[in-house]
Amino acid sequence: MEKNIATLIDRMVTDCKLIVRNPTRLSWGDSEMCDALFRTLFRRLDATIATYHHLPEYDEVIDWMHDTRGVGLLLIGDCGRGKSIITTGLVPVLLGMKEISAYAVHADELNKLYPFAASTMGMDPKTSCLDYLARCPYPIIDELGVEPMINDYGERYEGFNRIINAAERYSRPLFLSTNLTKGDLLNRYGERTFDRLRHLCRVVEFRGDSLR
Template sequence: MANNISQLISQMTREGVLDHREIWSWSWGDRTTCNQLFRAIFRSVDSTFEQYHHLPEYEDIIAWMISTQDKGLLLMGDCGRGKSVILNGVLPVLFRMKNRVLQPVHAQDMGREIPDQQTFRSHRPWLYIDRLLHSSFPAIDELGVEPMLNDYGERYEGFNLVLNAAERYHRPVFITTNLCEEQIYNRYGERTMDRLAHLCRSVHFSGESLRK
């Protein structure tokens, strides 16, 4: 019976009539391997830092690399400490090592058209928020700087739609933001904070900027 049920679920998932939720668990190795890998990728993808400084926050990223534990990453806090480098440089390389694609979208671009894309559902251009809504690994850089989106006169927070889809399909979410928890709560609401806690491992960046 178990085999029949498994086959039935697989068939319904392929047909798109059932959302099959699975635990997302990846690892890039033990602590030594992940430490070396993080440092090597960070140095290679961004040379705008005058000198590489291994911050305490990076240990949380390395711990996540050892075991993702069914969560994405919420990188929040002070500027100039490597949040965007990690999201736009380190993580895409790590995902490519797993033959997967992580394609971050800057928050300001969420409502903009993607160049050279076919129309979305035959009635409007394909927008960056559409990419986020359909991505297996939605990633947003600098959450909080985006404007409200407009759909035929109705204004709404695009980020909440992204989280709704991520929660429904059990997708890990990857975010950088300069907002604190209170600011996220005030803008996006209690429900969003609850979903972020479920979908992301929070890493707090605190201290002076390392950029010169």
Template sequence: MVNTQKDGMIDFGACVRSYVERNINLQPQRLLIRLPNAKYVLNAGLKYFMGDSYTWLPEYDEVADWLTDNKGMGLFCMGNCGRGKTTICMQVLPCIMQYYFHRIITVCLAREMNTHYKEIMQKYLLVIDDIGREEPYQEYGNHYNVFPDYVDDCERKGKFLITNTNCTKEELAMKYGERTLSRLKATTRLVAFAGKDLRHG
């Protein structure tokens, strides 16, 4: 018989700890990033990697705000080409993660990730550049598509993802499905990169 009396109320904390002792994590621990001087550091990194072509853009304020306190969320940069998304995700942030938080984050190109499915899925910290343009990979009749599965692990297991795309939400929904986009929204902070391509003036 189920005990419904108030003094028999379940202790959820004790239950969670009991599962943890059995290597089952009901409440994934998410990576917290808090960098007090985030704007200064991000600005220095962008200057280093972009050189003479560097100009601070409004969207960089949002990235700096995320670095100040990510609230356990990853980062998803979406928008136009030539706005610094790849530089931030593939160069500046991995350096910041290593220096300030002593974390080595794996960096990969979306077009190559499906050929390394098992290796990528084992990573806890991951940067993926240019999602939405990759093709599914097939080997011995098996189809591999890393991105939806990794996003699933971000929600279920607390993995940490930084990624970027030039695709629209509609294009991503057609490629990955609404379920993956919903989980991406739940586990990353979206920063929209708008405006003209700075590579072409």
């Protein structure tokens, strides 16, 4: 019976009649290897750092690197503690090490053209960053919360909800940084979206003075 069920499911997936949620777990080595890799990448990605300061928050990211458990990262909290470096630099490099191509989008550019659309096979050159992120297997957004509402023929809506709807449907990990609090996220995007964020991301809170 199990064999028949598996065959049926495989056929329905092939015919695009069924979506099976199957998140991919990634790892960049054991804890020691991930710690060394994190420190190396962080220093290389921000040449403005005179002295590297290892923050407690970084240990949570390193633990995620050891075993992603099929989820992404939601970096939330105070400014100037490395959230954007991790989101726009470290995450794309880590994914690149797995031969996964992903482009980090700043939240205020959601309604702008995706800069690599014209050179991507099968993609409409007029594809927006929002459209790209809604299709991307590994969406990356920096400074979530600063984006404007999307105006579609007079109807205004939160573009981010499109991205997270697709991520939830296909079990895609999300990579996000934001200066909003958990309460701010809940108020802006709603309880349903906030609950999905906790399901698709490992939440890491950054607390403390800016290192800038």
